[in-house]
Amino acid sequence: MTIPWPPLSSLIVVPALGALVCLAPWFSSKIDTKARFVRLWALGVSMLTLVILAAIARAATMSHGAVLGLEEAHQWIPSLGITYHLELDGLSFAFCLLTAIISLAVIAWSAKPASAGAGWYALLLLGEATVMGAFLATDLVLFYIFFEAMLLPVLGAMALWGGAQRLNASLKFLIYTMAGSALMFLAILYLGWTARAMGHTLDGNFAFEITTLASMKMLNPTEELVLGLAFLLAFAIKIPMVPFHGWLPDTYREAPHGVAAFTAALLGKVGIYAILRFMWPLFPTFMVQAGPYLAAAGAVAVVFGALVAMAQKDLRSLLAYSSISHLGFCVLGIAGVSTMAMTGAVFQAVSHGLITAALFLTVGAVIDRQGSRDFDRLGGLARSIPLTAFFLMVFSVAAVALPLTSSFVGEFLIIVGSWKLFPAWTTVALLGVVLGAVYTLTAYLRTMFGPLHDTDPRTGGDIRGFDVVVLAGLAAAIIALGIFPADLLGMISPAVEVNAVPSVVADSSVALGFSR
Amino acid sequence: MEDTRLALVVLVPLVGAILSYVLGRAAPRIAGILATAAVATSFCFVVSLWQALEGGQTFSFTLSSWLSFSNIKLPLEIYFDKLSAVMCLVVTGVGSLIHLYSIGYMAHDESRPRFFSYLNLFIASMLILVLGKSLPVIFIGWEGVGLCSYLLIGFWYTNPDFASAGRKAFVMNRIGDLGFIVAMAILYHSCGSLDITVLNRPEVLARIPSEMGFIAGIALFLAATGKSAQLPLFTWLPDAMAGPTPVSALIHAATMVTAGIYLMARMFGVIELAPLVPAIILWTALATSAIAAIIAISQNDIKKVLAYSTVSQLGFMFLAVGVGAYSVALFHVVTHAFFKACLFMSAGSVIHGCHHEQDMRRMGGLAKSMPLTCLSYGAATLAIAGIAPFAGYFSKHAILESLAHAHNPYLHSYGELIGLGATAIAICTAFYMTRSFILTFLGSYRGEGHPHEAPMVMTAPVLVLAVLSVVGGLVLNHGFFTYLQGPLPPVATHSGGGILGSVLGSVPGLIGIAAAYALFIVTPAVKDQIRKVLWVGEKVSSGKFFLDEILGLLVIAPFRGLSVVVSRVLDQSVSIGTGNAIGGISRAVGELTCRVTTGQVSTYVLWMFASAAFLLYCFLPVR
């Protein structure tokens, strides 16, 4: 595929450069005291990234029908066989779109921590650049670099402007992710070595590019098992799946609202994306054997997240566990060989990204204005801040996966798709959906309905100006995706089929009921 | 055949909802008018489409390509045939009357725009439910209606009980929707499509394996119980009376609660796949309507009486579904919509008149001060009691008759028993309805203040519905079943059977009325003795069979406990605990290893010397 105009790496370079410019002297806190100009600059950069993405997508769809398949490959470290290889197909387009929208929303959100100046916007833009890179890279080493790099901006922002316990929360977050990805890096190196040892690579040195590695079919089942588990651990911590979610409550309790929204919406999705992009092609037999266990982990996560969320006292950790529950659904989706379930999982991941970001921002607005985040101090706010209450209602309804919202499309496809492969786990996940309705509505009821708690008139006041536009934009995106998901689904399903499914179906021993 | 009018039927209330809120905030008065106009126009469109429906012709319209990608085709398509025509007529017809009524009822409420916008949103989702061409589209309406009922029940959200009543309704509906999704998953994988026209074809149904068919049938019935308040999941309906009365009239009497029966009628093929499913439906329906009838007897809140009467009448409709008489069930749906909406609205006028007083013990003697409302309430009571010329008689009689012809293998030996039970329930219905009539309208006024007749804008729709509940039965009795022959299976019925037949048919109603009249008017003293003798029954009935408490014990408490246990044990100690434990272990190992540095030079030299010795011994090419 020829390098499209504008080139794929512009999606990474533009935000990165924007971040650097943010740190320029003229944006420093002395001159631009209330960080107004740097915010405009950051807004411009993130909008530009969105426009570039749209331009690339339109150019691609026009040139060869719905299937997107743009690549950009350069030699990076020839001696080590590491190539700078980016690829944009339906799968990564969906996630890049999510990244662009979420970063734009978080940057546009006015309520940043008081002490944060230009650095806030620089870190957010850097975050966008690295996450975009993670979604585009198809060279394992390049992916690993972005996989690690995307952690730092979020970590920095949290450590600098987080809550009281921010330092050990960010330390815990760092160590958890590092531990996971260290194993993955070993696995990547092993892959490179076997590629070279088997003499498949043309120039006789390592090969890390996913398509070449996948086409080699060089791993015997035990290797696949071990490497698969290594990869799975890294992504399990990232998503997070249930037993590995130790870092999540602290991170989401301590991170500033914008960063929590960014992390919840994007970082988890890289795990889901990577399982589809890398694990299915590289370790097909392992994934098929691990299918039921993955589905089990997903279903358990849904119920576990819902149950723990019900017992939470404060709004932010309730959101944290609810995102564990929703992502459990995505994991259930990608566990089995079914185009419908996998496409549903990707769509659910995108829609969950939008919804969680919106929820975190709205809840952030409520918490900032009411000064407290636990339920017994909040209550009866619907009268004092009606607009926020309306938006919170819309997003809670979306979170409960009501039809005509994007999350219903995702959940419906996952349930119907994976019912044939794992009927038991799908029913368990469905139970989680009901529990989801319970805790979401209880949270809404305790914060918005009921008598007004504190007698003093709330000084906070409702959300105003640009924030309303941001929330309205997110709500519009959620409902639009809910009513007209066909074209995005049309983009995702061929990419999912090309990526995950044929390598399994072609393998005759595993012609598991490949359902529609 | 594509027809844009069909799209307008759904879109007009939707737009109405948005406009009435946006414009309403500026001028609250417009909201009511706008909303009613929207539903009325939608009603006109439905009537015009209904006129155009002859022979097997049907209309459909694709709003969006929704879930169609690669080889999966699930478009957002709505479909208009005879069955949905009947339902649409009821929804929009009764809906517009109720909108008109609520302009008056909610006149003094300052958040009127929000009320009317939710009401319109409800009508739109109900229409989507009824017009859905495939099960997922029906599911959109299904959950949309659930959401609107949640919003409307908890409309006066400052009162925490109302808000939690709304949540209770939504969660119970959600449990039902669980079944809906499971059924969709099964049907999709075995029949390959979820289109209702395709699903009812015998050759498609043959493809479903038997036990899957049974699970699908039961799942669909679970969904119906959630929505139409049948035995396991009906305790939300009485609590839903927390919402304003027009809401109870529209949602919890006429439209939403009948969605379950509509779904059963649409999916009659799947329901009848396994013969056990209709039997289960029949038994649950009988139990529900019996329990509800008994509870209704001892209720003192006028709206609660009507709520339990709705549950009981819904039980009746499911009885007809159980024996396969789907068009009979729908006939009862239509007539029930008329008289139950009329009852609720007149109750609303009474409450409105008595300054929001709902307790019947502080009413009485309102016939004099509210003649029109008393007239309509009386007519509707006679209709629901099943007295000859009124609408209730025809539909209830048809149900009792179809029970007699039941040909379900599981029900042979119990045929007459069910018939007897149904008649007993009919008597009960007549009894508690007359009791409520007597307590509110006859005798002397027991409340303070002086009740006044509701304004014309409220009494007019009530009177219209009263007329319908009088005349409706007669008009529809003959043409209704043949009209629904197309989409639904035929049902064996005969005409009313002349004067003698109608008198015989209304005997249960008359008995009930006579008993109530005797007990409450003629010899009130006897009432107290009976209450003392049957004190156990009285305790159980007023305690609502302790269903709420049982449900709380069996479902809510375990889950709440489980969530605390899971959160404390599994989450805190296991996942976060292990994380911290690993941290602790590494620190302990660290402390242990640093003991090696004793600070003594000699130890270091000794270590160095020893390792040198070891290495030399290993690596020098000895011997």
Next chain:
Amino acid sequence: MDPITSYLGIACLLFTIGGIGLCLRRNAIVLFMCVEMMLNAVNLAFVAFSKIHGNLDGQVAVFFVMVIAAAESAIGLAIILSVFRSVASIETTDAAELKW
């Protein structure tokens, strides 16, 4: 054993004696002397090797070892002096603060 290789034996022996002295003694200067002794043993081995191989590289190596030994002794004694100044005792057991 022919004459030259016996030198190697002696060198090894001296080396081990120096090592043992290094481990056992506590006085810094005696340690210092034992190190000198080990260096000398190595020098001896160097000279023996240069004798066996017949070229002078070994001896040049010894020369450099001596240079290093000289520099090392200068620094070593300076360190011992400053340790003595701070801890007022030359015992290695007394200067044992550098630990966890």
Next chain:
Amino acid sequence: MSFMEFVLAAIGIASAIGVVGFRNPLSSAFSLIVHLLAIAGLYALLGAHFLAVSQVVVYAGAIMVLVLFVLMLLNLKSESGRRIGIVRSALTVGIGLVIFLSISAPMLAQFADLPQATLEQNIKSSEGGVKAIGELLYSQYMVQFELSSLVLLVGVVGAVMLAKRKNVQLMPREGGMGGVK
């Protein structure tokens, strides 16, 4: 082994054991000097005359004098206090033995089979006179030679820096000689 070599070797080993054995550091210093001289003798016997002389001048002369100077300066008594534990010394000797065996065995094995003839011829050619070593030093090992000057420079500067009197006044603990203020 000629008689002379035997004597010198014996003196060397005895003085080596003396260095380790003597309690008083002064006597171990003198025993080290004797040891160095014995080794210098061995060098001479092996034909490394230049080394023998430089050994005497540099090692015995310069370094040992410096050591004695420091010993005198600090006026140390013999090691006080507790004796070295038997277990520890036995362990160290054991390890020493292991090292000795693992070094000497291969070395001796390596050269045991050297034919006598080549051995004789090699001894002749490796006469280590000053001229021979000088030529070699300034031709082949030029770089190392310059570097060694650098090392010496560092040694000197280092020594001055370390031994410079710091203005830190520290109270000395008992036992040792009154600390140099």
